[in-house]
Amino acid sequence: MPAHFRVKVDPNLCKSCELCIAVCPKKIMVISDQKNDLGFRLALCTDHSACTGCMACALVCPDVAIEIIRTE
Amino acid sequence: MSEKIIFTRTEGLKPAATTYCPGCGHGVAHRILAEAVAEAKALERTVAVAPVGCAVYGYDYWNFDTTEAAHGRTPAVATAIKRVLPDRLVICYQGDGDMASIGMAEIVHAANRGEKFTVIFINNANYGMTGGQMAPTTLIGQKTATTPYGRTSEEAGYPMKMAEFLAQLPGVKYAARGALHKPGLIRTAKSYIKRAFEIQEAKAGFSIVELLSICPANWGLSPLESVQKLEELMLPIYPLGLIKDEGPKKEGA
Amino acid sequence: MSQIVFAKGNEAMAEAAILAGCRYYFGYPITPQNEVPAYMSRRMPEVNGVFLQAESEVAAINMVFGAAVTGVRAMTSSSSPGISLKQEGISYMAGCELPGVIVNVVRGGPGLGSIAPAQSDYWQSTRGGGHGDYRTIVLAPHTVQELVELTMDAFDLADFYRNPVLILSDGLLGQMMESVVMPDPQERRKTGWLAGRELPPKTWALTGAKGRAPQLIRSLLMAPGELESHNLHLAEKYAAIEKNDAQAEIIGDPNPEIVLAAYGSSARLAKGALEILKAQGIRAALFRPITLWPFPTQALAKLAVKADRFLVVEMSMGQFIEDVQLAVAREKSLKQVRIELLARPGGGIPLPEEIAGRAREVLA
Numbered sequence: 001m002p003a004h005f006r007v008k009v010d011p012n013l014c015k016s017c018e019l020c021i022a023v024c025p026k027k028i029m030v031i032s033d034q035k036n037d038l039g040f041r042l043a044l045c046t047d048h049s050a051c052t053g054c055m056a057c058a059l060v061c062p063d064v065a066i067e068i069i070r071t072e
Numbered sequence: 073m074s075e076k077i078i079f080t081r082t083e084g085l086k087p088a089a090t091t092y093c094p095g096c097g098h099g100v101a102h103r104i105l106a107e108a109v110a111e112a113k114a115l116e117r118t119v120a121v122a123p124v125g126c127a128v129y130g131y132d133y134w135n136f137d138t139t140e141a142a143h144g145r146t147p148a149v150a151t152a153i154k155r156v157l158p159d160r161l162v163i164c165y166q167g168d169g170d171m172a173s174i175g176m177a178e179i180v181h182a183a184n185r186g187e188k189f190t191v192i193f194i195n196n197a198n199y200g201m202t203g204g205q206m207a208p209t210t211l212i213g214q215k216t217a218t219t220p221y222g223r224t225s226e227e228a229g230y231p232m233k234m235a236e237f238l239a240q241l242p243g244v245k246y247a248a249r250g251a252l253h254k255p256g257l258i259r260t261a262k263s264y265i266k267r268a269f270e271i272q273e274a275k276a277g278f279s280i281v282e283l284l285s286i287c288p289a290n291w292g293l294s295p296l297e298s299v300q301k302l303e304e305l306m307l308p309i310y311p312l313g314l315i316k317d318e319g320p321k322k323e324g325a
Numbered sequence: 326m327s328q329i330v331f332a333k334g335n336e337a338m339a340e341a342a343i344l345a346g347c348r349y350y351f352g353y354p355i356t357p358q359n360e361v362p363a364y365m366s367r368r369m370p371e372v373n374g375v376f377l378q379a380e381s382e383v384a385a386i387n388m389v390f391g392a393a394v395t396g397v398r399a400m401t402s403s404s405s406p407g408i409s410l411k412q413e414g415i416s417y418m419a420g421c422e423l424p425g426v427i428v429n430v431v432r433g434g435p436g437l438g439s440i441a442p443a444q445s446d447y448w449q450s451t452r453g454g455g456h457g458d459y460r461t462i463v464l465a466p467h468t469v470q471e472l473v474e475l476t477m478d479a480f481d482l483a484d485f486y487r488n489p490v491l492i493l494s495d496g497l498l499g500q501m502m503e504s505v506v507m508p509d510p511q512e513r514r515k516t517g518w519l520a521g522r523e524l525p526p527k528t529w530a531l532t533g534a535k536g537r538a539p540q541l542i543r544s545l546l547m548a549p550g551e552l553e554s555h556n557l558h559l560a561e562k563y564a565a566i567e568k569n570d571a572q573a574e575i576i577g578d579p580n581p582e583i584v585l586a587a588y589g590s591s592a593r594l595a596k597g598a599l600e601i602l603k604a605q606g607i608r609a610a611l612f613r614p615i616t617l618w619p620f621p622t623q624a625l626a627k628l629a630v631k632a633d634r635f636l637v638v639e640m641s642m643g644q645f646i647e648d649v650q651l652a653v654a655r656e657k658s659l660k661q662v663r664i665e666l667l668a669r670p671g672g673g674i675p676l677p678e679e680i681a682g683r684a685r686e687v688l689a
Contacts, residue, residue, distance in 0.1 A: 005078075012089060013089050015093075015094035015095075016094060017094035017095035017288075017295040018095075018294070018295060018296055019095060019253070019295055019296070019299070022296055022299070023254065023255055040094070053078060054255075055078065055079045055255070056255040058079040059079075059100075059255040059258050059259065060100065060253070060254065060255050060258065061099075061100075062090075062092065062094075062095060062096055062097065062098070062099030062100050063089065063090060063092075063099050064081045064085060064099065064103050066079065067077060067079060067080045067081075068077070068078050068079040068080075069075055069076070069077050069078070070075070070076045070077075070078045071073060071074070071075050071076075072073065072074050072076075115534065116533050116534050116535040116536075117533035117535065118533060118534075119394075119395070119531050119532070119533060121391075128545055131541045131543065134539070135534075135539055136533070136534055136539050137531040137532070137533055137534050137539050137540050137541070138531070138539070138541055138542075139391075139394045139421075139531055139541070139542040139543070140417075140421070140542060140543040140544060140545060141387065141390070141391075141417075142387060142390075142413055142414060142417050145383065145384065145387035145390075145413075145414070148379070148383075148384040148385075148387035148388050148390075148391065149387050149388070149390055149391035149394070150391065151377070151384075151388055151391060152349065152351065152377075152387075152388040152389070152390070152391030152392040152394075152395075152399070153391045153392070153394060153395055153531075155349070155375045155377065155392070156349060156375070156391075156392050156395045156397050157395055157532060157533075160532070160533050177380050177381055177383075177384065178380065178383075178384050178387070180380075181379075181380035181384065
């Protein structure tokens with residue numbers, strides 16, 4: 001079974017800067033309509049099955065809001 | 073089925089949300105610095121000096137001992153800490169106002185004495201905390217709170233290339249310039265910090281890593297527009313890469 | 326073991342600092358204190374200490390700050406214009422509650438002034454000098470012997486209160502050679518100024534977070550109410566210092582008709598005047614504050630019960646006299662007393678005959 005990846009965005013940390021969206025090679029990160037307590041709309045991975053686990057989103061995130069989980 | 077977290081917050085950072093503006097480069101700089109400290113197994117023997125500027129709050133996020141310093145005196149404070157505690161990892165975190173303007177004497181002389189600490193220098197081409205005024209690193213033509221018509225060299229001189237400038241001093245054993253806006257560049261920037269730490273731990277001399285950073289709030293741009301501006305305008309003036317490495321040879325190299 | 330040496334004030338003071346456990350000295354050349362960095366550059370390597378000639382007085386005091394952060398005893402010395410530059414770091418040390426010793430071998434001012442002895446930094450020393458609501462303990466020795474003893478005490482006071490301590494020497498004291506008994510520092514701890522008081526362990530020091538949570542030293546307090554409570558905490562500490570550590574020497578006639586008030590080198594000269602006045606049958610006493618801050622207000626107020634004529638002798642144009650007036654006013658209306666000033670600024674030195682002469686005029 002090939003590996004699958006999950007992108008977990010911490011709703012308390014995301015500031016909606018969109019840097020993760022720009023760097024995602026699969027273009028699966030978007031800004032959702034869901035807002036956190038500070039009023040920032042949260043980043044969201046729309047298609048985990050397409051995620052390659054490259055971690056670009058997590059690396060570029062200034063708020064260390066993204067966790068990547070690998071499932072095998 | 074097994075689950076493995078392949079990317080998570082380093083133990084070098086406290087579990088705290090930063091007060092930095094969306095997109096601000098300090099966040100990534102803090103993370104890679106904290107990761108490098110953790111990977112050097114130095115969380116319990118690090119003393120950092122936080123500058124006056126936005127990053128004064130570094131101590132709220134870094135999971136190691138930190139002291140404040142007066143504006144620009146960061147290298148003087150770090151000098152004494154390292155002299156008293158030569159076996160600790162001493163980190164001097166500075167912004168462009170702190171280092172290249174008010175603290176010019178302190179940084180030049182600490183570098184020239186070859187003080188054995190590591191400077192992380194965040195260059196975002198303006199003063200962040202005070203509201204986006206001109207810094208010595210501000211680009212020609214760049215509009216800031218105090219150069220409303222754009223910086224001119226006639227009135228305000230030229231952008232200071234601190235990493236190259238300091239690299240000329242024999243006490244400086246390592247100088248590199250990285251950036252924080254792309255995953256690959258971030259990996260490279262972190263490798264610079266790790267190498268700077270090696271040089272410090274080998275007691276070879278002074279090490280500096282300059283990191284180009286966006287400052288969207290003060291540049292008046294979105295984070296993505298800021299990235300574009302950085303690439304377009306800052307990279308030609310502040311080229312990325314290793315400038316000097318006179319440390320002991322890496323193992324296996 | 327105490328040891329008798331014949332030494333210049335500046336050098337005796339430097340050796341006293343080493344005896345007191347100071348192993349970190351950061352300085353910058355300026356006359357008339359140059360013997361201090363020269364001495365330290367020679368001695369520190371012998372005791373495995375650090376001497377560092379900083380790029381400026383500003384850097385030097387911030388190095389003292391950095392060394393203090395790690396919990397060690399550190400000091401700097403300078404002279405008036407250099408002390409002006411150090412005020413930034415002193416304010417930060419006070420704000421961060423860091424101990425440290427700063428020696429000012431005072432010269433004449435304002436500006437570059439002269440290298441002759443003076444006392445014109447009284448206001449700067451006792452009123453803060455830097456920005457913000459803070460106090461520094463200010464010690465004013467009048468002999469090389471006392472300079473040595475107070476230097477040792479300064480490190481204890483700094484550690485006890487977590488506060489910068491300023492030693493106000495001057496060109497006269499710094500350059501003068503006298504024979505001195507170098508006290509045994511352990512003995513001095515037991516019997517001297519802080520006898521019976523434990524120095525608190527420096528649990529706040531930053532040495533790496535081994536076996537404990539990371540610590541932080543800061544003076545930036547931005548949360549609502551945070552700085553106010555810090556200022557109130559500092560004020561409480563300053564009140565304790567005022568209550569417990571104001572010191573003065575009072576000598577001469579127990580029922581004086583005139584009180585001479587002087588500190589440091591002026592007081593040494595005033596002691597000569599006291600002898601002259603005694604020989605002339607005049608009942609005179611000398612009030613000599615050893616701490617300029619905290620000012621020994623009560624000691625002077627007690628004298629004011631007995632006397633209503635005062636001659637203030639200072640090598641400055643009427644700075645110290647303000648504290649004398651404030652203290653006397655605790656006891657008597659200033660309308661009922663006569664407080665005169667003998668001021669010799671800019672390198673002028675008030676000789677005993679001159680002081681005695683003025684005292685007779687004040688009595689007349």
